[in-house]
Structures are given as C-alpha cells and as structure tokens.
Amino acid sequence: MIRAGLTEICRKPIIELPRRDTNELHFITEDGDDVVKLAKWAKEEGFYLCTMVANDERFLEDHVFKLYYVFSASDGKLVIIEHPLTDPKYPFNYASISKYFSSVIPLEKEALDLFGLSPIDNTMNQGFVLHDPYPPDLFPLRPRRSMPDIIKRIEENKTQVSKSESIPLPEGVLSLPVGPIHAGIIEAGQFRFLIAGEIVEDLELRLGYKHRGIEKLFQTQYSLEEGWKLAERISGDSSFAHSMAYCQAVESLAGMEPGASALHWRGLFLEMERLHNHIGDVAAMVHDMAFDLAASRIAVLREKSMQLNADLGGHRLLRNINRPGGVELTRSPNLSEASDRVRELTDQFLSLGKLVLEMPACRNRMIMTGVLSLEQATELGATGLVARASGLGKHDFRLRHAKGVYAARPEMLAEINATIESGEDGALRDSNGSASPTTSRRAQVLKEELRGDVFARLAFRIAEVETSARIIEILLRSLTDFESKQLHEVTPLVESLRRIASFEFGLGYVEGWRGDIMYWVMKGPGNTIFRCKVRDPSLFNWPALVSAVILKDQQSLEEGRSSLLENLLADFPLINKSFNLSCSGNDL
Amino acid sequence: MTKLLGFQGLLLILLAPCMIGVLRKLEAWLELRQGPGIFQPYRDIVKLMRKPAMRARTTSRLFAITPYVLFSVYGLLCLLAPVFHRATLASVDLIVVIYLLGMARFAFSLAGLDAGSSFGGLGSSRQMFVHLLTEIGLVLVIIALMVKWNTVSLTAIFDKHWELGYVNFLAEPELILLALSLALLILLESARIPIDNPATHLELTMSHKAIALEYAGRDLALIEWAEMIKLGFLLTLLGNLFLPFPRWADPMHSIGPSGLALAFGGYCAKLILLLLLLAFWELSQPKLRLRSIIGPSLVAIVLSLTAIIYTITLRK
Amino acid sequence: MKNSRNANVTVLRLFAEQLAKLILPESLYKRVSEAMMSNAITFERLRLPELSAKKRSVFIRHLDCGSCNGCEIELNALSNPVYDIERFGIKFESSPRHADILVMTGPFTRNLEEAARLTFEAMPEPRRVIALGDCAADGGVFKDSYAIRARPGEIDEAIREKGVYIPGCPPTPEEILKGILDVLAKN
Known part of the structure; x- marks a missing residue:
C-alpha cells in the first residue's frame, strides 16, 4: 500500500532498497520536491515522524550529505526515506518538510549546528545546542573533524557574536527570563516568558545548555559493543529505555534478536522504569500542588520501587543491565517476592492516586490547565504519554511497533489497551481471545477525560502505573516458569557484526515511559560507530509544552472562552511537571 | 509586676521560632517524616545571623532597611497585644493592628521591586494582590466587633470576650462567624496554604519567598524571624479573641506566680491546639490557583458582613 | 459531590x-x-547515627552543570520520608545566596559555564562545593567530549579545599548523605 502510494506521488522514480526487518521499508529519492510531496502525503496518511538523521557521507561512495527521515506508519511499518543532497547548487541545503511535520524543526536546528545543513528557503539561526562559546563554523559531527581539533578550535574562538535573538516586545508585555539555573532540583534550561500581569502571553524556550557532544562521543570514543554505556547516561530517568533502544539498533544492524529470556528481562525492566518514573512524577505533581499529605506518601512508594529496581537489576536506575545481544544481571533476584512487592505498592499507590483525582481542590488546579488539544498534539507531532493524554490514545510504540516480548505476548498489549476505558478495542484482542483484562482494574482513563490538560496527564500516569504493574506481574510469572532463566544471556555479536558491510544502519526504538526513543546507528569500519542519532521524546514534546502554556487559539479567544484556557504564570510549574521533559535528552 | 508584664510580647518574639518548629514537626509527622527538631528555626536563624548580608549592587537603602522595618513592626505588634495576660504597654486599637500589618507588607513589596530582579517584582505584585483581599476582610471584622461591643480597643474586646465565657460565647453566633472569618484571613495574611506554599522551591509560584530570595545572611534571618513572629502574633490574636480562657480560671487578670503559670500554660495549650488545627488544615488542602484566592477572601468578607447584619438587626 | x-x-x-x-x-x-483493612504505608527510615548526633543548620543549593538527571533523582529522593534529610537540619534552598553548600552535578558543559560561575559567585563565603557523581569528578563517560570543559580554577579549588567528590553513577542517597557529612567534618 505504502509502496504504491509513494511511487504514485513522486515525480522521479523512487528506488526501494531491501531491509532485513520486514516491518521496515527503505526508499531513496534524490529530488527535494519529491520529499516534500512525500511528506504531504505522509501527513494525510497519518504518519508520525520518528526522526530525521543528517549524515555526512561526502567521503563515502555517494560523496554527498544525506538525510534519512524515519516515519512510523499506522499499519506498523517504519518507512525510511533516504534523501541524498545531490543538487550541486545546494550541497548544504535541503527542502524542508517542516510545513507538514513541524516536529522536524528541532532536528533541523540540530543539523544546522552540528553539520551546517539548513533548509533551502528558511533562514534559521544557529545556537540550538551550540551556544555562544562555540565558533559558528564548528560543525563538530562532520566525521573528518577530530575531537582534539574541535576542542582546539573552540578554545581559540574569539568571535563574540551572540547567537540569542531578541524580539521587540509589544506594549504592556514584560519579558521574564527564568533559568537556566532553577531554584528547585531540576535540570538546566531557560524559559523566557512574555507576561501581561499573571497571564502567559508567550513562552520561548532556550535549551541546549546541557549539550555534552554525545553523538560525537559515539563516533570517536565508543565501539558498537560499548556504546550502551554512553546511551544509558543520556537521560538518567530513561536509562534503561535508552540503552535498550541502542542495543536494539545494534542488534538490528547485526541481524539478530536476543534469546527469549533476555527479551523477558528487558520487558520487565522497561516496565519497572515506567513504574518508578510515573510514581515519581505523580508525587512531584502532587507536591507542586502543595498537597503533601499524599505527595510524601507517594514519594515513599517511589523510593520503594527504586529499591525494588536495585534488588532486581542491581541498580536503582536500572543501569548496567543491557548489552547488545542480551542482558547481564549480577545476581539472581527473588521473583516471587518482587511480585508481592509490586502488588503492594501499586495497591497503595492507586488508592492515593484516587484521592488526588477526587480531591476537589486538586481537580480545580488541574482541569483545563495547560491544555494541549488533540489538533495541537497531532500538528506538533507530540509523542508518548503527552500525546496519549491529548486523545491520541493508541500512540504507543508498544502497540504500533510491538517488538521483543511485546510482540510475543498479546495479553500484555491487551493490558496496554485497557489503560483507556472503552468497549471497542477489539482490534488487538482478536489474536488472543482470553479473558478481558479490564475486569478488576482499579484505574482507567475515561475517554472524555482525554482533554490534554494536566488532569488527563495525571490520570493517564496513574492508569499506566496499573498497566505496568500488571505487565510486570505477567513477566515475573513467566520468568519464574522459564526453564532457561539465564542471568547472562548475551549472544556475542562480534562475528555477525564483522559480516555486515560498513555504513549499514540499524534502527532501535522503544516506548520508554516518556515516549518513544529512536536510535539510528550506522556502522563504520571495524566495530566503530560512524553515526549514532539519538532522538529522545523530549525533543518533540518541548514545543508541545510551549503551545500548552500559551494561548494561541484564536477561535476560543473570539468566542470569549479565553479566560478558561489561558494559563497563569503560577501554573507553569505544574504544567511543566505534568509533561516532565528531559533537558539532557533534548540537548544531547 | 504589671509593668513588667507589659513586656510579655518579648516572650512571644522569642518563642515564635519554637512555635514554627512545632508546626513543622507536626506537619512532618503527618507526612510520615521525622522532621527537624522543634528548635531548628533557632539554629537556622543563628547560623544566618553569622553570615554576611550580601546585597545586590542594584539595591538602594530601602532594600537594606526593610528587614529591620519588618522585624520592628511585627515586634511592636507583639508588644502592644495582650499575650497571656491583659497587661500591655499601651491600649491599642485594632485599626492600628491592621495598618501596621499593611505597612510591613508595603515595605516588603517595595523591597521586592527595589532589588530589580524579575521574581521580586512578581512577588511584590502578588503580595499586594493578597493584601488587598485581606485588608477588606480585616476591616470588616473590626467593624463587626465595633458594632457588637462599641469599642475598637483590643484590650477592651479581650475583656468582653473573657467575661462572656464559653457557654455564652456559643450563644453568640456572630462571634463564631467572626472567628471563622478571622481564621481565614489569617491564612491569607500569613501566606500559608492554600494561598501560598511557604516550603516551595518553584520560583514561579512564590509570592513571599520570591522577595526573600534576594536577601542573604543577617537580613534573611531577620525576615524569616519576622515572618515567624507575625504568624505567632496572628495566632495569638485569634486565640485570645475567640478562644477565651474559662471564667473560673481568671488567668488574664491574676498576678501571683501560680496564676501567671496557669495563664501561660493555658496560652501554650491554646497555641498548640491552633497549630495542630493549622497543620491538619495545611495538609488536607492543596494550594489554590492564584486567581481562586479571591474565593476564601470573599467567604471571609461574607462571614463578617453576616455578623454585622446579624448584630445590627438583633439589637433593634 | x-x-x-x-x-x-x-x-x-x-x-x-x-x-x-x-x-x-x-x-x-x-x-x-x-x-480496618487499611493499607497503611510502612517503611524503614534510614538510620545514620553519625549524622543525627549533632544538631546543625545547613542549607544546600543544587547546581546542574550538564548532568543526565540521574543525580537529580537521587537528590530529590533525599527529601522523601525514607531519607528525610531535614531531620538532620539539612535543607535544600532555592537561592545560592542562602546556601552553605553547593552541590554540582554533571560534567560541566561549555554552555553552562557562565551561569554556573554566576551561581557560584552569588554564594556567600565560605563556599563549600560538592561534586556529585562520576561525571562531576572527571567527566565520566563524557570525559573526552568537545562540549565539556575543565571547571574554573576557583570552583575546583573550593571542591578540593572545602568540599568533597562523591563518586557513583549516580551515588545512592545514603552515599550523598555521608558525603555531606564529610564536608561538614572537613570545615
């Protein structure tokens, strides 16, 4: 279907390349206009943009820069569009698809800073991740620039051009810069509010403060086997999801899949990570509302889930478990005890969650605060829990592109489907006609609650905690029964990697607790990494946060509903917390 | 002896940090924490006193004197009000109380603007907003008391309420309305939950703390201490006005050591009861949205108005 | 209703x-x-006799210099009832002006250099600084990156003379508490 659609649209013939994974389709088109047309078509088809990878292949066979777009189609296929910039007039420019996929903009800004590539008809300013201390023509990700060379050029940099833009303010509007260093224990990033009184008129984000040059580090300091060490330190709260996505990318490159018990362990820890982060987020949101009676109790449960992480996986943030090819555990955990502990803490959590959802004053603060409408979420390409709470209920990579243990266990998918209350989710249940998982569920999100406000996100978190706990129990049970419950199940990849040609690439994608994480790893000579593009869900959701905070909905303004939808400055921390995005995942 | 008792407010000034310590301990306990000891506020104040008061280069003298203004205004209030004995330095009007509170808040808001930081201005505007709401309520409470007792003297009203005794007190519904109204206004005025969260780390939600962020060392110690004194004073006011001592105890007038001890003990018991109520209240309530603050202040205003109307109509 | x-x-x-x-x-x-069939939350509070013995007042300010937010998670955990850092008289504060100890996390990125320096300078003397986590010690996994730079000399000196390094990736809350104790003992 996709193939036919693509060939029909393109002016020039589109070439399809074979992919080892059957759910990936790989096309090449050199024509910029075709890419834009493709994007228009993809938008109409309801595709979701996963990532755009810029790559400097000027010293490889094609001698050009290349862009790789990865789209997620609704039928479970991943469509990769490779776009070499062959036009000799514009070796550093490309036709932008931002008209149809605005989520590509942060990726384009990144490409500008790191590669010096920019859209043809768009003047973009540098400074997304490389701020004033960096010279403007650094482009550190171009492979010929070595690390010592780059450092030397930064240190010799004398240009004092400020990269931050200043916009003239309308009358009566005050600009309020907050950050990059904040008062609480949170990450560094700057919010510039334009306020009129207490009402937030506009919000401008300035991130990149935490840029650590991770993608260059992958290229120069890490081998394919070792890269997980860096991957799990990109965003600490998603340590496991990041390392899992990385490992999957390398495994997909090597053309293998880890053993069944390794897949079960991965699923287990991925859900454990979701559990402790969601509980922690709920605690933080309730604490922001200053309802500490519940917040402190939920914080205890978060601590308990992190202790459980340490007892099961050996690390409170679930680090040092994933390896390309499998998992490696240091000790044999007590699985049946873990099951009891999960059940107890979820039980307690759900009754506290219910309290928060029912408390009138809490509802007052959350309902219709920070609304991200369904249209906005679709338009901005928001992802993860944020998108789901805005009504994109099925936007979950565990459902869209089930992989590993999720593909093998349909009852887990049924649990995920049951997070939202509705009777018509038969689509995924037909493969396994077993008992409906909705029975005896304590927390579910009602369809009408998915308004995209703070309340919806909180309710969704609470419901997902129950979902995760149920999945964890399923996995713990099957791990106990497993005959080959190996703790060290790492299939060696060296051999198969050696057989793979250089400059092949592999995709790794995981639905972490914050949203989908996508890794695009291209192998270099030997076991080096030629390019590793990391895309954290935060990158797509920061713009969504901005539009949830500011009021740009002209229609509701005209209808006089503005007071209902505008947000006060004092509500921003709560809205921000309900998104809980990562700066470090965004800045890389 | 009576002359000496006039300085009983000093006791309140000295004990206010301990009172906050008790409040924090109670709240910690309800949050399943152990919490710091009840004398922790003293340790904090002493430590801050030893540190230099760093002031931003942009600030003027106004910024520098504000902590002293705050401290002396609230200290003066303590000295003027009866604490556990009716003897005071001078007989004071309730109106003076309101405007001393207003003056302190005005000075503090100016200091917030003076620092020139973005949060200071934000805090100032919020402070004035909240004060605007409380002032109306407080004036109405005073009018109600004036209509009821034909006086605005604090000591005189104390005496009237004490003479009334508990049984008769319950028979005066307007006084109960006024007690509720004043309790709400105290929450508003002292910037506690549900109006403001004194423990917050979120710079964008701060009101009082946004201004205090600019201060350091000695200045900060004075501001924190002044805030504690203020809460102590307000709770004392509420307790003494609307939780009068039982008539048989007669501690408010006694002079002998046993009488004074009884009076002080009773006062402490009242305070602890109020603190317990405050702790329960603060933990059972999330913070309100900034705009919804109008709600509680409106309730307070309506309560006082009802009390006024009730008193007037009943008298005729 | x-x-x-x-x-x-x-x-x-x-x-x-x-x-x-x-x-x-x-x-x-x-x-x-x-x-009552109540599922009351029970937990064991961490016992640290060496820390609870002395009464003190310490204000801590956190400064993110490019961490992966793992250290932040553990710092936040210190306030929960299990660790309950406030019972030791230690409190997280919102302003560097109020701080006795600055806790720096992350490998010190170039983009944050200026902000970090300003925060450090806004802190009153004596400036005690804790470098939290492996990457604050030597850059950790980010060591060789172009985006990481050496800390300014004055901050480094403050760590060496009046502060400590707390290793770990991230250190557990218990290790952080012990590290804070070390700083207090050092001065």
Whole structure:
C-alpha cells in the first residue's frame, strides 16, 4: 500500500532498497520536491515522524550529505526515506518538510549546528545546542573533524557574536527570563516568558545548555559493543529505555534478536522504569500542588520501587543491565517476592492516586490547565504519554511497533489497551481471545477525560502505573516458569557484526515511559560507530509544552472562552511537571 | 509586676521560632517524616545571623532597611497585644493592628521591586494582590466587633470576650462567624496554604519567598524571624479573641506566680491546639490557583458582613 | 459531590492512621490497622547515627552543570520520608545566596559555564562545593567530549579545599548523605 502510494506521488522514480526487518521499508529519492510531496502525503496518511538523521557521507561512495527521515506508519511499518543532497547548487541545503511535520524543526536546528545543513528557503539561526562559546563554523559531527581539533578550535574562538535573538516586545508585555539555573532540583534550561500581569502571553524556550557532544562521543570514543554505556547516561530517568533502544539498533544492524529470556528481562525492566518514573512524577505533581499529605506518601512508594529496581537489576536506575545481544544481571533476584512487592505498592499507590483525582481542590488546579488539544498534539507531532493524554490514545510504540516480548505476548498489549476505558478495542484482542483484562482494574482513563490538560496527564500516569504493574506481574510469572532463566544471556555479536558491510544502519526504538526513543546507528569500519542519532521524546514534546502554556487559539479567544484556557504564570510549574521533559535528552 | 508584664510580647518574639518548629514537626509527622527538631528555626536563624548580608549592587537603602522595618513592626505588634495576660504597654486599637500589618507588607513589596530582579517584582505584585483581599476582610471584622461591643480597643474586646465565657460565647453566633472569618484571613495574611506554599522551591509560584530570595545572611534571618513572629502574633490574636480562657480560671487578670503559670500554660495549650488545627488544615488542602484566592477572601468578607447584619438587626 | 466526600473520607483516614500510630502501642496499632483493612504505608527510615548526633543548620543549593538527571533523582529522593534529610537540619534552598553548600552535578558543559560561575559567585563565603557523581569528578563517560570543559580554577579549588567528590553513577542517597557529612567534618 505504502509502496504504491509513494511511487504514485513522486515525480522521479523512487528506488526501494531491501531491509532485513520486514516491518521496515527503505526508499531513496534524490529530488527535494519529491520529499516534500512525500511528506504531504505522509501527513494525510497519518504518519508520525520518528526522526530525521543528517549524515555526512561526502567521503563515502555517494560523496554527498544525506538525510534519512524515519516515519512510523499506522499499519506498523517504519518507512525510511533516504534523501541524498545531490543538487550541486545546494550541497548544504535541503527542502524542508517542516510545513507538514513541524516536529522536524528541532532536528533541523540540530543539523544546522552540528553539520551546517539548513533548509533551502528558511533562514534559521544557529545556537540550538551550540551556544555562544562555540565558533559558528564548528560543525563538530562532520566525521573528518577530530575531537582534539574541535576542542582546539573552540578554545581559540574569539568571535563574540551572540547567537540569542531578541524580539521587540509589544506594549504592556514584560519579558521574564527564568533559568537556566532553577531554584528547585531540576535540570538546566531557560524559559523566557512574555507576561501581561499573571497571564502567559508567550513562552520561548532556550535549551541546549546541557549539550555534552554525545553523538560525537559515539563516533570517536565508543565501539558498537560499548556504546550502551554512553546511551544509558543520556537521560538518567530513561536509562534503561535508552540503552535498550541502542542495543536494539545494534542488534538490528547485526541481524539478530536476543534469546527469549533476555527479551523477558528487558520487558520487565522497561516496565519497572515506567513504574518508578510515573510514581515519581505523580508525587512531584502532587507536591507542586502543595498537597503533601499524599505527595510524601507517594514519594515513599517511589523510593520503594527504586529499591525494588536495585534488588532486581542491581541498580536503582536500572543501569548496567543491557548489552547488545542480551542482558547481564549480577545476581539472581527473588521473583516471587518482587511480585508481592509490586502488588503492594501499586495497591497503595492507586488508592492515593484516587484521592488526588477526587480531591476537589486538586481537580480545580488541574482541569483545563495547560491544555494541549488533540489538533495541537497531532500538528506538533507530540509523542508518548503527552500525546496519549491529548486523545491520541493508541500512540504507543508498544502497540504500533510491538517488538521483543511485546510482540510475543498479546495479553500484555491487551493490558496496554485497557489503560483507556472503552468497549471497542477489539482490534488487538482478536489474536488472543482470553479473558478481558479490564475486569478488576482499579484505574482507567475515561475517554472524555482525554482533554490534554494536566488532569488527563495525571490520570493517564496513574492508569499506566496499573498497566505496568500488571505487565510486570505477567513477566515475573513467566520468568519464574522459564526453564532457561539465564542471568547472562548475551549472544556475542562480534562475528555477525564483522559480516555486515560498513555504513549499514540499524534502527532501535522503544516506548520508554516518556515516549518513544529512536536510535539510528550506522556502522563504520571495524566495530566503530560512524553515526549514532539519538532522538529522545523530549525533543518533540518541548514545543508541545510551549503551545500548552500559551494561548494561541484564536477561535476560543473570539468566542470569549479565553479566560478558561489561558494559563497563569503560577501554573507553569505544574504544567511543566505534568509533561516532565528531559533537558539532557533534548540537548544531547 | 504589671509593668513588667507589659513586656510579655518579648516572650512571644522569642518563642515564635519554637512555635514554627512545632508546626513543622507536626506537619512532618503527618507526612510520615521525622522532621527537624522543634528548635531548628533557632539554629537556622543563628547560623544566618553569622553570615554576611550580601546585597545586590542594584539595591538602594530601602532594600537594606526593610528587614529591620519588618522585624520592628511585627515586634511592636507583639508588644502592644495582650499575650497571656491583659497587661500591655499601651491600649491599642485594632485599626492600628491592621495598618501596621499593611505597612510591613508595603515595605516588603517595595523591597521586592527595589532589588530589580524579575521574581521580586512578581512577588511584590502578588503580595499586594493578597493584601488587598485581606485588608477588606480585616476591616470588616473590626467593624463587626465595633458594632457588637462599641469599642475598637483590643484590650477592651479581650475583656468582653473573657467575661462572656464559653457557654455564652456559643450563644453568640456572630462571634463564631467572626472567628471563622478571622481564621481565614489569617491564612491569607500569613501566606500559608492554600494561598501560598511557604516550603516551595518553584520560583514561579512564590509570592513571599520570591522577595526573600534576594536577601542573604543577617537580613534573611531577620525576615524569616519576622515572618515567624507575625504568624505567632496572628495566632495569638485569634486565640485570645475567640478562644477565651474559662471564667473560673481568671488567668488574664491574676498576678501571683501560680496564676501567671496557669495563664501561660493555658496560652501554650491554646497555641498548640491552633497549630495542630493549622497543620491538619495545611495538609488536607492543596494550594489554590492564584486567581481562586479571591474565593476564601470573599467567604471571609461574607462571614463578617453576616455578623454585622446579624448584630445590627438583633439589637433593634 | 460523591468525589469530594470520598476524598474527605480518605484524608480523614490518613490522619486517623497517623494518630493511631502515635497513640496506640505498636501491637495494638497493628491489630487495629489490620482490622480496618487499611493499607497503611510502612517503611524503614534510614538510620545514620553519625549524622543525627549533632544538631546543625545547613542549607544546600543544587547546581546542574550538564548532568543526565540521574543525580537529580537521587537528590530529590533525599527529601522523601525514607531519607528525610531535614531531620538532620539539612535543607535544600532555592537561592545560592542562602546556601552553605553547593552541590554540582554533571560534567560541566561549555554552555553552562557562565551561569554556573554566576551561581557560584552569588554564594556567600565560605563556599563549600560538592561534586556529585562520576561525571562531576572527571567527566565520566563524557570525559573526552568537545562540549565539556575543565571547571574554573576557583570552583575546583573550593571542591578540593572545602568540599568533597562523591563518586557513583549516580551515588545512592545514603552515599550523598555521608558525603555531606564529610564536608561538614572537613570545615
């Protein structure tokens, strides 16, 4: 279907390349206009943009820069569009698809800073991740620039051009810069509010403060086997999801899949990570509302889930478990005890969650605060829990592109489907006609609650905690029964990697607790990494946060509903917390 | 002896940090924490006193004197009000109380603007907003008391309420309305939950703390201490006005050591009861949205108005 | 209406649980809570006799210099009832002006250099600084990156002379508490 659609649209013939994974389709088109047309078509088809990878292949066979777009189609296929910039007039420019996929903009800004590539008809300013201390023509990700060379050029940099833009303010509007260093224990990033009184008129984000040059580090300091060490330190709260996505990318490159018990362990820890982060987020949101009676109790449960992480996986943030090819555990955990502990803490959590959802004053603060409408979420390409709470209920990579243990266990998918209350989710249940998982569920999100406000996100978190706990129990049970419950199940990849040609690439994608994480790893000579593009869900959701905070909905303004939808400055921390995005995942 | 008792407010000034310590301990306990000891506020104040008061280069003298203004205004209030004995330095009007509170808040808001930081201005505007709401309520409470007792003297009203005794007190519904109204206004005025969260780390939600962020060392110690004194004073006011001592105890007038001890003990018991109520209240309530603050202040205003109307109509 | 009643009942139940724990002897409390079918949260508070012995007042300010937010998670965990850092007289503060100790996390990125320096300078003397985590010690996994730079000399000196390095990726809350104790002992 996709193939036919693509060939029909393109002016020039589109070439399809074979992919080892059957759910990936790989096309090449050199024509910029075709890419834009493709994007228009993809938008109409309801595709979701996963990532755009810029790559400097000027010293490889094609001698050009290349862009790789990865789209997620609704039928479970991943469509990769490779776009070499062959036009000799514009070796550093490309036709932008931002008209149809605005989520590509942060990726384009990144490409500008790191590669010096920019859209043809768009003047973009540098400074997304490389701020004033960096010279403007650094482009550190171009492979010929070595690390010592780059450092030397930064240190010799004398240009004092400020990269931050200043916009003239309308009358009566005050600009309020907050950050990059904040008062609480949170990450560094700057919010510039334009306020009129207490009402937030506009919000401008300035991130990149935490840029650590991770993608260059992958290229120069890490081998394919070792890269997980860096991957799990990109965003600490998603340590496991990041390392899992990385490992999957390398495994997909090597053309293998880890053993069944390794897949079960991965699923287990991925859900454990979701559990402790969601509980922690709920605690933080309730604490922001200053309802500490519940917040402190939920914080205890978060601590308990992190202790459980340490007892099961050996690390409170679930680090040092994933390896390309499998998992490696240091000790044999007590699985049946873990099951009891999960059940107890979820039980307690759900009754506290219910309290928060029912408390009138809490509802007052959350309902219709920070609304991200369904249209906005679709338009901005928001992802993860944020998108789901805005009504994109099925936007979950565990459902869209089930992989590993999720593909093998349909009852887990049924649990995920049951997070939202509705009777018509038969689509995924037909493969396994077993008992409906909705029975005896304590927390579910009602369809009408998915308004995209703070309340919806909180309710969704609470419901997902129950979902995760149920999945964890399923996995713990099957791990106990497993005959080959190996703790060290790492299939060696060296051999198969050696057989793979250089400059092949592999995709790794995981639905972490914050949203989908996508890794695009291209192998270099030997076991080096030629390019590793990391895309954290935060990158797509920061713009969504901005539009949830500011009021740009002209229609509701005209209808006089503005007071209902505008947000006060004092509500921003709560809205921000309900998104809980990562700066470090965004800045890389 | 009576002359000496006039300085009983000093006791309140000295004990206010301990009172906050008790409040924090109670709240910690309800949050399943152990919490710091009840004398922790003293340790904090002493430590801050030893540190230099760093002031931003942009600030003027106004910024520098504000902590002293705050401290002396609230200290003066303590000295003027009866604490556990009716003897005071001078007989004071309730109106003076309101405007001393207003003056302190005005000075503090100016200091917030003076620092020139973005949060200071934000805090100032919020402070004035909240004060605007409380002032109306407080004036109405005073009018109600004036209509009821034909006086605005604090000591005189104390005496009237004490003479009334508990049984008769319950028979005066307007006084109960006024007690509720004043309790709400105290929450508003002292910037506690549900109006403001004194423990917050979120710079964008701060009101009082946004201004205090600019201060350091000695200045900060004075501001924190002044805030504690203020809460102590307000709770004392509420307790003494609307939780009068039982008539048989007669501690408010006694002079002998046993009488004074009884009076002080009773006062402490009242305070602890109020603190317990405050702790329960603060933990059972999330913070309100900034705009919804109008709600509680409106309730307070309506309560006082009802009390006024009730008193007037009943008298005729 | 029903929601609000449920919520009030739950709040009262939580209060009652706490009161019962305070008033009733332990054995009786257990029986009562079992009879009430309440799932009261029980946990063991971390015991640190060496830290609880002395009464003190310490204000801590956190400064993110490019961490992966793992250290932040553990710093936040210190405030939960299990670690309950406030019982030791240690408190997280919102302004560097109020701070006795600055806790730096992350490998020190170039983009944050200026902001970090300003924060450090806004802190009154004596400036005690804790470098938290492996990457604050030597850059950790980010060591060789172009985006990481050496800390300014004055900050480094403050760590060496009046502060400590707390290793770990991230260090556990218990290790952080012990590290803070080391700083206090050093001065």
